[in-house]
Amino acid sequence: xxxxxxxxxxxxxxxxxxxxxxxxxxxxxxxxxxxxxxxxxxxxxxxxxxxxxxxxxxxxxxxxxxxxxxxxxxxxxxxxxxxxxxxxxxxxxxxxxxxxxxxxxxxxxxxxxxxxxxxxxxxxxxxxxxxxxxxxxxxxxxxxxxxxxxxxxxxxxxxxxxxxxxxxxxxxxxxxxxxxxxxxxxxxxxxxxxxxxxxxxxxxxxxxxxxxxxxxxxxxxxxxxxxxxxxxxxxxxxxxxxxxxxxxxxxxxxxxxxxxxxxxxxxxxxxxxxxxxxxxxxxxxxxxxxxxxxxxxxxxxxxxxxxxxxxxxxxxxxxxxxxxxxxxxxxxxxxxxxxxxxxxxxxxxxxxxxxxxxxxxxxxxxxxxxxxxxxxxxxxxxxxxxxxxxxxxxxxxxxxxxxxxxxxxxxxxxxxxxxxxxxxxxxxxxxxxxxxxxxxxxxxxxxxxxxxxxxxxxxxxxxxxxxxxxxxxxxxxxxxxxxxxxxxxxxxxxxxxxxxxxxxxxxxxxxxxxxxxxxxxxxxxxxxxxxxxxxxxxxxxxxxxxxxxxxxxxxxxxxxxxxxxxxxxxxxxxxx
Numbered sequence: 001x002x003x004x005x006x007x008x009x010x011x012x013x014x015x016x017x018x019x020x021x022x023x024x025x026x027x028x029x030x031x032x033x034x035x036x037x038x039x040x041x042x043x044x045x046x047x048x049x050x051x052x053x054x055x056x057x058x059x060x061x062x063x064x065x066x067x068x069x070x071x072x073x074x075x076x077x078x079x080x081x082x083x084x085x086x087x088x089x090x091x092x093x094x095x096x097x098x099x100x101x102x103x104x105x106x107x108x109x110x111x112x113x114x115x116x117x118x119x120x121x122x123x124x125x126x127x128x129x130x131x132x133x134x135x136x137x138x139x140x141x142x143x144x145x146x147x148x149x150x151x152x153x154x155x156x157x158x159x160x161x162x163x164x165x166x167x168x169x170x171x172x173x174x175x176x177x178x179x180x181x182x183x184x185x186x187x188x189x190x191x192x193x194x195x196x197x198x199x200x201x202x203x204x205x206x207x208x209x210x211x212x213x214x215x216x217x218x219x220x221x222x223x224x225x226x227x228x229x230x231x232x233x234x235x236x237x238x239x240x241x242x243x244x245x246x247x248x249x250x251x252x253x254x255x256x257x258x259x260x261x262x263x264x265x266x267x268x269x270x271x272x273x274x275x276x277x278x279x280x281x282x283x284x285x286x287x288x289x290x291x292x293x294x295x296x297x298x299x300x301x302x303x304x305x306x307x308x309x310x311x312x313x314x315x316x317x318x319x320x321x322x323x324x325x326x327x328x329x330x331x332x333x334x335x336x337x338x339x340x341x342x343x344x345x346x347x348x349x350x351x352x353x354x355x356x357x358x359x360x361x362x363x364x365x366x367x368x369x370x371x372x373x374x375x376x377x378x379x380x381x382x383x384x385x386x387x388x389x390x391x392x393x394x395x396x397x398x399x400x401x402x403x404x405x406x407x408x409x410x411x412x413x414x415x416x417x418x419x420x421x422x423x424x425x426x427x428x429x430x431x432x433x434x435x436x437x438x439x440x441x442x443x444x445x446x447x448x449x450x451x452x453x454x455x456x457x458x459x460x461x462x463x464x465x466x467x468x469x470x471x472x473x474x475x476x477x478x479x480x481x482x483x484x485x486x487x488x489x490x491x492x493x494x495x496x497x498x499x500x501x502x503x504x505x506x507x508x509x510x511x512x513x514x515x516x517x518x519x520x521x522x523x524x525x526x527x528x529x530x531x532x533x534x535x536x537x538x539x540x541x542x543x544x545x546x547x548x549x550x551x552x553x554x555x556x557x558x559x560x561x562x563x564x565x566x567x568x569x570x571x572x573x574x575x576x
Contacts (some may be wrong), residue, residue, distance in 0.1 A: 027312075027331050034311060035304035035335070037177035041168070042300045044184020048191055048216050052209045055195040063206050066146025069134060070210075072271055073151060077126040078158055080260075080267045082165045085116055087259030088252050089166065091396040092465060094173040094314025097237070099466035105237040109170050110245035111252055116162040118524065123158060127151045137275070146206050153210035157217035164221040167228065173311050176233060183224040191216040249524065251465070258398035262389065265405040269414055269435070270295075276421060277428050287367035288428045290358045291375065298343050302383035305336040306390035313394035317462035322455050329394075329450060333387045340383030344376040351376075367428070374432045381439040388446030395458050396465060397449070404445045413438020 049071050056067040089112045096104045126133075131148035135141065168180055194215055198208025228234050270292060277288035309332025316325035347354070351372035355365040392401040417434020420426045426433070 023327065024331065027327055028335065031305055031308045031312060031328070031332055031335055034175060034177060034308035037181050038172070038307045039300055039304035041177060041180035041184055042303060044181060044188055046296065046300070047184075047188050048213065048220075051188065051192055051195060052213050055199050056206060056209050059199065059205060062140070062142055063146060065140070065143045066206060067150055067209060069139065069143060070130070070147040070150035070154070072274070073127070073130050073133070073147065074154060076264070076268055076271050078123040079161070080264050081119055081123055082116060082162045084260030084263040085119055085256045086112060086165045086169050087263065087393055087398060088112065088255035089169040090173060090259075090310055090393045091255050091314060091398070092252070093170060094311050094394055095318035095396065095462045096466040097174050098315030098318030099463060099468040100319070101467045102237045103239050104467045105170075105174075106234075106239055107242055107244045109166060109237075110241060111248070112169070113163065113166045114245060115249070115252060115256070116166060117159055120158050120162065124155055127155050127158075150206055150210040153207055154214050154217075157214040160217040160221040164217065164224060167221065167224045170237075171224075171228070171233065172307065173314060174237075175311060175315075179224060179227050179231070179233070183220055183227060186223055187216050187220040190219055255396060255398050258402035259393065261402040262393075262398060262405045265402070265409045269409045272414075273417070273428070273431050273435075276418065276431065280421075280427055283361070283363045283367055284427050286359060286361065286364040287355075287371065288431075290355055290364065290368050291371055291428070291432070293358070294347075294354065295375070295379070298347070298379055299382065299386070301343055302336040302339045303386060303390075305332050305339065306383075306387040308332060309336070309387060310390040310394040313391050314462075317395065317459050318466045318468075320459055320463055322459045325395075325459065326455060329391045332391065333384065336383050336387035337380070340380045344380045347372060347379065348376045371429050371432050374429070374436055378432065378436045378439060381436070381443050385439050385442035385446055388443070388450060391450060392446065395453070396462060397453075397458070400449055401446075404442055404449070408438045408442040408445065412441050 053064070053067055053071065057064040089108060092108045093105055096102075096108060128151075130151045131144045134144035134147055139147075171177065171179060191212055194212035195209055198204045198212050202208060204211070274285070274288050274292060278285040309328060312328035312332065313325045316322075316328055352369045354372070355368035359365060359368075389401055389405070392398065413434045415434070416437055417431040420430025420433055421428065422430075424430055
C-alpha cells in the first residue's frame with residue numbers, strides 16, 4: 001500500500017514537472033518579481049496628475065475643466081514625446097546590460113539624456129500656444145486661459161520629467177524597479193501636501209496646483225538621483241561623462257522615432273476620442289471621460305508583465321540566449337493575458353455599478369454601462385497587443401511596431417469608430433467599436449510578427465547593437481585545440497559560449513571625427529530650435545494682440561469691443 005502511494009505521488013510530481021517545467025516556473029517568478037513593482041511605479045506616476053485634478057475639482061467646474069485640458073495637452077505634446085523617445089533606451093539598455101558590456105550602458109544613458117533635453121524645445125513651442133490651440137478648437141475662453149496658465153507654470157518642470165524618464169528607464173532595464181516605487185511614494189505624499197497648502201492655505205488656485213505638480217516632478221528626479229548615488233546603483237555602469245555619448249545618434253533616432261510613433265498613435269487616438277465625444281453631448285463626454293479613466297487604471301495591471309517581458313527579452317537577446325528570449329516572450333504574453341482575463345471578468349460583472357464611483361447622473365451611468373459591454377473584450381485584446389508591442393521594443397523592432405500601431409489606429413480603428421460615431425449616430429459606442437476592431441487587428445499583427453520573426457538574426461542584431469563582437473574563428477580554433485589535447489575528462493566539455501572571444505566597445509562602427517560630430521549635433525540642435533521659432537513668434541504676436549484688445553476694452557464702448565474681438569480672432573486664424 002505504501003509502495004502504491006509512493007508510486008502515485010511520484011507520478012503526480014512527474015505530471016506537474018511536465019506541465020510546468022522548472023524553467024517555466026523560474027521565468028514566471030522572474031517576470032512576477034518585475035511586474036509588481038512596475039505596476040506600483042506606474043500607479044505612483046499616474047497619481048501625481050490625478051491628485052492635482054482632484055484638488056482643483058474643489059475649486060469649481062471651470063477650474064477642473066481647465067486643469068483637465070492642461071494635463072491632456074501636457075500628455076499628448078510632452079509626456080508622450082518623452083516616453084516615446086526613451087523607448088530607444090528600452091531596447092539599447094536592456095540588450096547592452098544583458099550582453100555584459102556595462103560601460104556602454106552609461107554612455108547610452110548620457111546619449112538619451114542629451115537627446116531628451118533637446119526635445120524640450122519643440123515641446124515648449126507647442127505648450128506656449130496652449131490657449132490659442134484650445135480657442136481654435138472652440139473651447140471656452142475662460143477654460144483655455146486657465147489651461148494656458150497651468151501649462152506655463154509647468155513648463156520649467158519638463159527637463160525634470162525627462163530626466164526622471166531616463167533614470168527610470170536606466171534602472172528598469174537592469175531589473176531594478178523598487179527605487180521607482182519608493183521615489184514615487186515620497187513624491188506623491190509631498191505633492192498632496194503642497195497641493196493642500198498652495199490651494200487652501202495660500203489660496204493660490206490653479207497656479208498653486210501647477211506649482212505643486214512642478215515641484216513634484218523635480219522631487220521625483222532629484223530623489224531618484226540621490227537614491228541611485230547613495231545606494232551605488234550606478235557603479236557598474238557609470239564611468240563618467242564621455243564624448244562617446246555624441247556618437248551613434250542615428251542609431252538612437254532609428255529606434256526612438258518609430259517608438260515615439262508607436263506610443264503617440266495610441267495616446268493621441270484616445271485624447272481625440274474625448275474631444276469628439278464633447279461635440280455630441282455632455283452626457284457622451286461624461287461617459288467617455290469615465291470609461292477613459294477606467295481604461296487607464298485597468299491598463300496598468302497587465303502592463304506590468306508587458307514591461308517585464310520587454311526587459312527580460314532584451315536582456316536575453318543581448319546575452320545571445322535566443323531560447324531564453326523566446327521563453328520570456330511567450331510567458332510574458334501569457335501572464336499579461338491572464339491578468340487581463342481576470343480584469344475583463346470583473347468589468348463584465350460590475351458594468352452597471354462601476355460608474356457610481358464617478359457620477360450620480362443616471363444618463364451618464366446608463367451610457368457607461370452600455371459601452372462597458374464592449375470594454376471587457378477590448379481590454380483583453382488591448383493587453384495582448386500591449387504585451388506583444390513591449391516585446392517588439394525589447395527586440396528592437398520599433399519600425400514594425402510603429403507600422404502596426406499607426407495603421408491599426410488611423411487606417412482601421414479610428415476611421416471606423418468616427419464613422420459609426422457620427423454617420424451611424426452610435427455615439428461613443430461606435431467609437432469603442434472601432435477601437436475594438438483596431439486592437440483585434442493589432443493583436444493578430446503582432447502575434448504573427450513574433451511567430452514569423454527570425455529570432456536568431458534578431459539576436460545577432462542585438463549583440464551588434466550592444467557593442468559585443470563575436471570572434472567565431474578564434475572560438476572554433478580554441479574548441480578544436482581542446483579536443484586535440486584531450487584536456488577534459490570524458491563526459492565534460494567546455495562551455496562554448498565561454499570560449500567565444502568578446503571585445504566590448506562603447507561605440508559601434510567607425511566613430512565620427514570631432515568636426516563631423518560638431519556639424520551633425522549642431523544641426524540637430526539647430527533643428528530643435530528652428531522647430532520652436534515659429535510657435536514662439538506666434539505666441540509673442542498673440543500676446544501683443546491680446547494685450548491690445550484688453551486695453552481697448554477699458555477705453556471703448558460695446559460696438560468697438562466686438563469689432564476688436566472679431567479682428568483678434570481673424571488675425572489669430574491667419575497667423576496659425
